[in-house]
Amino acid sequence: MALSKKTPRILCVTSGKGGVGKTSFTVNFAIALTRNDSRVLVVDGDMGLANVDVLLRLSVKNNIRDILESGADPRQALIFARPNLAVLPGSSGVPEMVSLGDKQQSKLAGFIKNISSSFDYVIIDTAAGIGSSVLWYNRFSDHNIFILSPDPTSMTDAYALIKLLSRDHGINRFNLVLNFVRGVREGNHTVDTIKRVTQRFLNLELAHLGSIPEDNAVRKAVLDQVPFIEQTPGSKAARAVHDLAERVHTLI
Amino acid sequence: MISRNAIHTRTITCGCCRYGVSAAFLKRSGFCNVRGKSMHGSFFFVVLWIVVLLVAIVLGYLQQNRMVKRKTAELRRELFERQMAEKELLASDQKLRQSLAEKESLLKEIHHRVKNNLQIVSSLLYLQEDYMTDPKGVDILRESQNRVKSMALIHEQLYGTADLAKIDFGRYIEGLTANLFDAYGIDPDRIRLNVRTGDIALGVDMAVPCGLIINELVSNALKHAFLPDASGTIDIAIQTPDTGRIEMVVADDGIGLTEPPADAEKKSLGLRLIDTLTAQLDGTLVINTEKGTRFSITLNAPEQPEKES
Numbered sequence: 218m219a220l221s222k223k224t225p226r227i228l229c230v231t232s233g234k235g236g237v238g239k240t241s242f243t244v245n246f247a248i249a250l251t252r253n254d255s256r257v258l259v260v261d262g263d264m265g266l267a268n269v270d271v272l273l274r275l276s277v278k279n280n281i282r283d284i285l286e287s288g289a290d291p292r293q294a295l296i297f298a299r300p301n302l303a304v305l306p307g308s309s310g311v312p313e314m315v316s317l318g319d320k321q322q323s324k325l326a327g328f329i330k331n332i333s334s335s336f337d338y339v340i341i342d343t344a345a346g347i348g349s350s351v352l353w354y355n356r357f358s359d360h361n362i363f364i365l366s367p368d369p370t371s372m373t374d375a376y377a378l379i380k381l382l383s384r385d386h387g388i389n390r391f392n393l394v395l396n397f398v399r400g401v402r403e404g405n406h407t408v409d410t411i412k413r414v415t416q417r418f419l420n421l422e423l424a425h426l427g428s429i430p431e432d433n434a435v436r437k438a439v440l441d442q443v444p445f446i447e448q449t450p451g452s453k454a455a456r457a458v459h460d461l462a463e464r465v466h467t468l469i
Numbered sequence: 470m471i472s473r474n475a476i477h478t479r480t481i482t483c484g485c486c487r488y489g490v491s492a493a494f495l496k497r498s499g500f501c502n503v504r505g506k507s508m509h510g511s512f513f514f515v516v517l518w519i520v521v522l523l524v525a526i527v528l529g530y531l532q533q534n535r536m537v538k539r540k541t542a543e544l545r546r547e548l549f550e551r552q553m554a555e556k557e558l559l560a561s562d563q564k565l566r567q568s569l570a571e572k573e574s575l576l577k578e579i580h581h582r583v584k585n586n587l588q589i590v591s592s593l594l595y596l597q598e599d600y601m602t603d604p605k606g607v608d609i610l611r612e613s614q615n616r617v618k619s620m621a622l623i624h625e626q627l628y629g630t631a632d633l634a635k636i637d638f639g640r641y642i643e644g645l646t647a648n649l650f651d652a653y654g655i656d657p658d659r660i661r662l663n664v665r666t667g668d669i670a671l672g673v674d675m676a677v678p679c680g681l682i683i684n685e686l687v688s689n690a691l692k693h694a695f696l697p698d699a700s701g702t703i704d705i706a707i708q709t710p711d712t713g714r715i716e717m718v719v720a721d722d723g724i725g726l727t728e729p730p731a732d733a734e735k736k737s738l739g740l741r742l743i744d745t746l747t748a749q750l751d752g753t754l755v756i757n758t759e760k761g762t763r764f765s766i767t768l769n770a771p772e773q774p775e776k777e778s
């Protein structure tokens with residue numbers, strides 16, 4: 218336990234398909250963790266279209282790209298958004314940042330390692346797709362969390378990314394978080410289906426961390442730029458995220 | 470209108486007498502009033518029923534709709550599973566094919582090299598003839614060359630055909646005998662050759678000894694059966710009388726074997742080879758010298774395993 222206090226656990230939130238709720242999960246999950254007295258750093262790894270700052274209504278002065286280019290102290294870019302919650306904002310609208318060069322990768326790794334020492338969890342919100350930065354963040358992390366919706370296209374994209382990561386990047390442990398779930402039955406069916414496919418063709422066991430129901434409170438909170446876990450703490454989605462945070466130690 | 474009212478009044482009167490309502494009153498206020506009470510009651514119930522029915526229908530419809538949607542979503546996910554399975558199977562199938570093609574070309578390459586090496590051996594033997602003064606020694610070297618060439622031919626044929634495991638034995642015999650006629654400088658018009666083989670395919674382990682046996686028998690016939698300038702015929706017949714057996718017959722109408730040699734030491738290497746190979750393959754050798762010479766060899770030719778290993 219003492220060791221894990223010193224080295225923060227790095228979680229990578231990814232999905233393959235866009236718009237399935239990675240950013241929304243990352244922000245709210247991070248806040249839920251801070252409520253359990255953990256110190257959390259959120260890294261906005263969506264280098265092309267960052268929006269963690271939008272969901273938290275933060276004003277960004279320096280982002281990842283700026284510190285990578287200037288070589289300044291990465292701590293300057295950190296925004297303390299809530300008690301125990303810091304955000305390293307990503308860059309938006311810069312196409313060349315979507316793919317990271319080798320040099321930038323090691324530099325970024327150094328930065329994150331450097332600033333993460335005073336946190337318990339580092340949560341990286343990645344971009345959609347299978348760009349090199351997404352692959353790198355997944356390799357860099359200790360735990361990989363896949364956000365998935367019951368939509369077959371989301372499952373297809375998640376499967377494609379899992380396959381890529383397991384075959385070419387040596388990652389063989391994945392955690393599933395189902396989002397947009399309308400009912401237990403749908404959730405179970407989705408999880409069973411994707412588990413069967415990965416088991417059969419990739420020989421991988423996926424761990425199902427939990428599910429977040431489809432909830433209008435989420436949509437509304439996004440519009441208001443307030444995390445739903447703060448705006449509507451009693452909503453189904455908020456309670457689901459709290460449950461997920463309780464199970465963070467079961468991540469594989 | 471009036472008459473209809475009257476009829477109504479009459480009928481209703483009967484029904485209302487019990488309540489002591491006079492016909493006159495009925496006529497004045499109109500039957501609707503009194504009748505209205507009971508009509509309202511049943512009307513209410515009818516409406517209630519209709520409403521309940523409608524609500525039930527709507528609820529059922531909604532429920533069904535929900536179920537259809539849920540089922541559709543489930544089917545879509547199952548479709549996803551199938552699609553992924555198909556994709557993966559297709560990919561692994563392609564991989565298998567590719568690896569099979571690679572192995573095949575590798576095998577061809579190996580047969581090619583074996584053939585080339587055997588040809589080199591044969592050429593070396595040919596070159597050594599120049600250092601041989603003894604004509605008998607030259608003959609021995611030639612025979613060895615022919616044996617090596619016969620073996621090389623098997624590998625040549627293997628890499629030249631689609632089936633890398635089996636030899637078309639008829640075609641092989643034709644190539645082999647043509648080589649021998651060439652080696653001994655025999656005019657095919659003087660000594661005629663009849664080859665009769667069925668559709669016999671042999672694996673390499675079987676084709677090599679069988680080829681060597683035919684090589685020896687045909688060589689012997691070419692060397693010894695016919696006097697110089699005499700003409701004649703050599704018959705080769707190969708058949709499979711029953712599964713697992715192969716019968717090879719080489720017959721000539723030449724001068725015939727003087728005496729079938731019994732003494733192993735005195736036998737030529739060719740005859741000893743035939744003996745050894747026949748014994749090795751659990752075969753029997755029958756020599757008939759009534760009219761020319763007829764060698765008949767029956768061998769065990771185990772079914773070539775095709776798939777099982």
Ligand SMILES: Nc1ncnc2c1ncn2[C@@H]1O[C@H](COP(=O)(O)OP(=O)(O)OP(=O)(O)O)[C@@H](O)[C@H]1O
Pocket residue numbers: 232234235236237238239240241242263343344345396397398429430431432433435436437439454
């Ligand atoms: N559980 C939910 N219920 C209802 N709406 C949701 C839920 N989760 C997410 N959404 C909606 O989905 C939209 C996309 O969410 P979000 O931006 O978090 O996705 P993303 O995966 O980060 O997208 P991108 O790939 O573009 O980064 C948001 O507008 C949000 O309101």
Ligand SMILES: [Mg+2]
Pocket residue numbers: 239240241263268342343
């Ligand atoms: Mg996002």
